[in-house]
Each structure stands twice: as structure tokens, then as C-alpha cells.
Amino acid sequence: MKGDTKTIILDEALSLFAVKGYDGVTVQDIARAVGIKAPSLYKHYKSKQDIFDAILIETENRYKKQVLSMNMNGSEPEKDKDLFLGITEEDLYEKVKGLFLYYLHDEYAVKIRRMMTIGQYQNERLSDLYKKQYIDDALLYQKTLFQFFIYSGVFESGDPQMMAIQFYAPIYLLMINCDNRSEREKESLAFLKEHVRQFGQLYSNKEK
């Protein structure tokens, strides 16, 4: 049921906002992308701002669902612990690579990230959402995993928060590096692989 005009408007508006920002997009631009005339938009949303707000609400709902499905609610990622416990270095890289490519290529994820990026200094909600998603929650998730790895003896002891920063930051930087520059992707994936390898070697418990 995603083919209705009301949803198409949100999709096309997001595509435009993600490149040109709220002020750079006119309701006529949105209407043209949808294939209708501008006044027709107002049968679905009461204003341009209303379209923007609907995108934000949709984004927040999607993210909440994603967080719930990952059991990433600040407590423990019970499910994912099992996924990671007996993992090899190669498997870990494949997981990280999957997430990396998801954030670089998933249409919706890319557009939302770009819209948050370019609107963050105007709109506090965008700023908060970006930092929650790409910094706070990302670090919290990995910190919790590393805590568990240390507790379970897979990793040597260490500060799980520092480990999260040092593991995640290069992934984030390489993602920014490839954003809008897909020719960097191959090289970045090689760095990513080497990074995961080195991290595993550095912290894996050798006395096991």
C-alpha cells in the first residue's frame, strides 16, 4: 500500500530535501516530482512544513522500530550477543561491511542521513536525531557488545567505551569518505577489512 499519492509525496519530498534542503525545495518541485500540480498537494498535506514534519515523524518511527528490533534499548543486546559470540574475524568483517554498505546505499537511509546532515544547524530535531543515531546509539551498541565480550572472556579487559570509539570512528570516517564518492568505496572497504582484522587481533584474548 505504498503506492498512494500521500506516501509518494513524502518519498519525493525527502529525495529533494536530502539534496537541496527545506528552503531549496519549492512545493512546485515536489509536485513536479510526484507528477501532479502544486495545489493538489494541499489535498494531502496542509502545508510544506506539514510535509516536512510528516517525514520526520516517519523517520523517527522507523528508527524506533529498528532500535526495538535490535534490542538496542540501552540494556543489553541479548540477541546480538549470540550472533557475535562465536564469530570469526572474517564473519565480523562481513557484518560490518553489510552495515557499512547499508548506510551508504540503502535509498531511504542515505536520504534521511543527508537531510539530517544539511538541516542540523537549522532544526534541533534533525541535529538530535543525527547525533543519537550516528554517534550516541552507535557507540552505545558497540560498547555494550564489547562489555559482553570482555565479560565472556572473548576479549581481553579494557575500557569498552574507548574500544567502541576506536572501533566505530574509522567505520564512520570511511562512510563519510565514500558518501557521494563511490569511487572511494573499494579502497575504503579494504581499509575497513584491515581495521576489523587489527582490532580483533589487538583485543582478542590470547590466553584462551
Added chain:
Amino acid sequence: MKGDTKTIILDEALSLFAVKGYDGVTVQDIARAVGIKAPSLYKHYKSKQDIFDAILIETENRYKKQVLSMNMNGSEPEKDKDLFLGITEEDLYEKVKGLFLYYLHDEYAVKIRRMMTIGQYQNERLSDLYKKQYIDDALLYQKTLFQFFIYSGVFESGDPQMMAIQFYAPIYLLMINCDNRSEREKESLAFLKEHVRQFGQLYSNKEK
């Protein structure tokens, strides 16, 4: 000679573009910030676009100068090698902290970074400049330093490109973390310090 209207216009325009983006700022906004009426702007610049272009040219010139002054022209940072050669961990942290706080607090640097950030998907020049400054050149500089550290025996051998990524990425992430959220600064500086310490310990040559 920075008090003339022509320069003030650029300063005020930059302040506005850095928050609201090109399309979010009107020539009246700029004029109001300068303290004149909008039509008077046109005695100094022939269009709004012309103001924006002048900011970009100024930015590019400043950056070129900075690169030259750092001898960061892709060859070797001859000057900085001496600065870093006999350095202690504490000194290295102070240097990194200085740069970190510069990029977070220097008025011009912050505004330019934000303008590049929010304009990057509309304007290829902004995108290129951002990635050159905050990714490519930053990594190149550190890679070159680490190469020299390895060559001179201060560091154990390793891949200097990987070392640059792993050293710089957490600094970059922590900076993004503190951007527009100064309450995170104290904590981030503590992470930064620990990061520099761990990095030094990991790579410093123990057989010296």
C-alpha cells in the same frame, strides 16, 4: 583593514549561510546583519551568488595559505617532523587538543565547516573542499608523519595509512560529537587524551 563594509558583508553572510544555508538566507537578512539596506549590498557585490562565491574564494585562499604554512603540500612536513620528533605523550595530547579546540571554537573555521557541511550535496565545490580538508589532507598529513616516525624508529613498523585512519577517525568523531553540543566537550577531551595515550603506547618502539 577588516572593518570595511565589503568584508563585513562577507563575514555576516558567512555567519548566516553557516546556519541556514544559501537558500535559507535572504539578501535582506545579510543587509540587516551588516546594518544597511538590501539595495546597498549591490554596490559591493553584483548578486547574492557573487557574495557566496567571494566567501568560497576567500576560504580556498585561506586554506591554501594554511597548507603552505604547514608544508603540507603532499611531500614531507619537514618543519613538523622536528616538532614531533622528541615529543612526549602529554605534549602530543596538548597538540591534538589544541587543533581539536581550534576546529571546534575558531569562529571562522566553525562557520566554514558548517557551511560546507550543509551545502555539500548542492554544491560540488563545497563537497570537494570539505572532503579534502577534513578527510584527505588530514589523513595525508598524519600518514606522512607516521611514515617518518616509523622511518626514524620512534614507532614500530606498521601501515602508516591505517595508522592515520585509526588515529584521526576518533578525533574527527569526537569533534562531530561536540559540534553544537559544548556540554560534551569535557568528556570528549578525556576520551581524546586516553586515545592519544593508547595510540602512543601501542606503536611506540619498546626496543629503543
Added chain:
DNA sequence: GTCTATAGACGGATAGAC
């Protein structure tokens, strides 16, 4: 629920007085 027509505000930019 789409359209045309249009209102009403505001945008960038120019003319011309001082």
C-alpha cells in the same frame, strides 16, 4: 483528488535621489 486561476507575500535586483 485533480485541475486552473489567482491572491498575497516575499524574493532578488535596479533606478535614481542624495
Added chain:
DNA sequence: GTCTATCCGTCTATAGAC
């Protein structure tokens, strides 16, 4: 080099026919 007055295009949004 600043101002006021103003042009003209575009913008968001509404009215009303179909």
C-alpha cells in the same frame, strides 16, 4: 555608498470548477 521606491518573478496557499 547609502537610501527610497519600485519592478518583476516566484513562492505558499486558497477558491472553486470538474
